Amino acid sequence: MKIKSKLPNVGTTIFTVMSALSQEYNAINLSQGFPNYPSSKKLNNLVTKAMNNGYNQYAPMAGNIELRLAIAHKYELLHQSTYHPEREITVTAGATQAIYTIISAFIRPNDEVLIFKPAYDCYQPAIEINGGKTIPIQLSAPNYKVNWSEVASKLSTKTKMIIINTPHNPSGTTWSKDDMLQLQKCTEGTDIMVLSDEVYEHIVFDEAKHYSVCLFQDLKQRSFITASFGKTFHTTGWKIGYCCAPDHLMSEFRKVHQFNVFSVHHPAQKGIADYMQEAETFLGLPAFFQRKRDLFLNLISESRFKCKPSQGTYFQILEYSDITDENDVDFAKRLTKTFKIASIPLSVFNENNRDDKVLRFCFAKTDDTLVKAAEILCKI
Numbered sequence: 001m002k003i004k005s006k007l008p009n010v011g012t013t014i015f016t017v018m019s020a021l022s023q024e025y026n027a028i029n030l031s032q033g034f035p036n037y038p039s040s041k042k043l044n045n046l047v048t049k050a051m052n053n054g055y056n057q058y059a060p061m062a063g064n065i066e067l068r069l070a071i072a073h074k075y076e077l078l079h080q081s082t083y084h085p086e087r088e089i090t091v092t093a094g095a096t097q098a099i100y101t102i103i104s105a106f107i108r109p110n111d112e113v114l115i116f117k118p119a120y121d122c123y124q125p126a127i128e129i130n131g132g133k134t135i136p137i138q139l140s141a142p143n144y145k146v147n148w149s150e151v152a153s154k155l156s157t158k159t160k161m162i163i164i165n166t167p168h169n170p171s172g173t174t175w176s177k178d179d180m181l182q183l184q185k186c187t188e189g190t191d192i193m194v195l196s197d198e199v200y201e202h203i204v205f206d207e208a209k210h211y212s213v214c215l216f217q218d219l220k221q222r223s224f225i226t227a228s229f230g231k232t233f234h235t236t237g238w239k240i241g242y243c244c245a246p247d248h249l250m251s252e253f254r255k256v257h258q259f260n261v262f263s264v265h266h267p268a269q270k271g272i273a274d275y276m277q278e279a280e281t282f283l284g285l286p287a288f289f290q291r292k293r294d295l296f297l298n299l300i301s302e303s304r305f306k307c308k309p310s311q312g313t314y315f316q317i318l319e320y321s322d323i324t325d326e327n328d329v330d331f332a333k334r335l336t337k338t339f340k341i342a343s344i345p346l347s348v349f350n351e352n353n354r355d356d357k358v359l360r361f362c363f364a365k366t367d368d369t370l371v372k373a374a375e376i377l378c379k380i
């Protein structure tokens with residue numbers, strides 16, 4: 001049988017490659033973005049309780065209503081922004097499904113979608129399988145600042161959507177209020193939609209503020225927010241997330257959602273809803289991860305890697321041009337095989353695999369793991 005792939009350029013993701021290599025060589029795995037410490041006992045018990053209390057059948061299509069109320073309450077509390085729990089919030093199978101569903105609900109053949117590179121890897125295949133065209137804007141290390149006149153020059157009548165991600169995976173940078181205002185300004189008066197991937201919304205450091213798209217009235221009317229309880233509650237394996245958008249957008253989203261997913265794991269939704277009643281469960285995250293970032297950075301301060309402290313997410317990028325001129329994929333593989341520490345080379349997220357000699361390390365790890373990882377990094 002002859003198969004004509006709809007995604008001929010897609011192979012196995014770098015996360016799978018590096019995690020497998022890490023396992024094969026028994027390396028410390030700071031590559032993939034997941035914690036190696038347990039999730040909260042309280043949260044686990046609440047999910048178990050939900051199962052024992054009968055939350056075992058299909059949840060409503062848009063999500064358990066208590067969870068949607070908790071999400072709506074969180075947006076009021078943090079951003080004084082209203083999303084109607086019945087019409088404007090949908091619980092999804094992780095942010096990835098929300099992203100795919102948004103793109104397939106709106107992108108038609110030849111529509112253009114702007115993305116900023118380095119970009120999280122699920123955006124481009126979702127655009128292209130729906131016939132859309134990716135318009136990349138490459139940002140540069142070490143600051144990954146957006147040049148807004150370049151963005152303006154890439155907009156056209158074909159532009160249907162812009163995907164943004166702050167705090168940003170993989171660079172650990174965040175967008176300022178001015179960036180968001182510039183985005184609003186350059187799309188004002190258009191029907192260009194914004195997909196704002198805010199999975200690291202609660203992981204912002206040094207007292208900085210997360211500028212959610214919902215804070216900007218004109219943008220909010222044209223935007224989806226995607227979010228992940230996997231990131232927020234240290235439970236990436238549960239694959240529960242959500243998205244918010246004004247009802248004229250959300251009603252189109254649900255037309256697709258109800259036929260490809262319908263609804264997601266009910267007891268986890270109920271457990272998360274109960275857990276979120278205490279705001280500290282998400283308000284405590286910046287301090288929790290900042291302590292880990294600082295521990296990691298202090299421990300590697302004598303190494304030959306160069307860095308700017310991560311501003312958000314649980315990733316720290318390290319630049320290694322003082323160590324070797326190897327390309328980043330080869331260097332990351334050598335570090336895994338020879339030094340037994342796994343990371344992610346940034347070139348895989350860049351346009352044409354541009355290599356800035358930068359690796360990404362995940363610090364959502366136990367202190368013990370970070371200490372061992374730093375010992376290795378200091379010897380390289």
Ligand SMILES: Cc1ncc(COP(=O)(O)O)c(C=O)c1O
Nearest residue numbers: 094095096120169199228230241
């Ligand atoms: C920027 C970004 N968006 C989306 C996701 C996917 O989130 P989820 O695991 O909830 O699907 C991730 C996970 O690493 C991510 O880093």
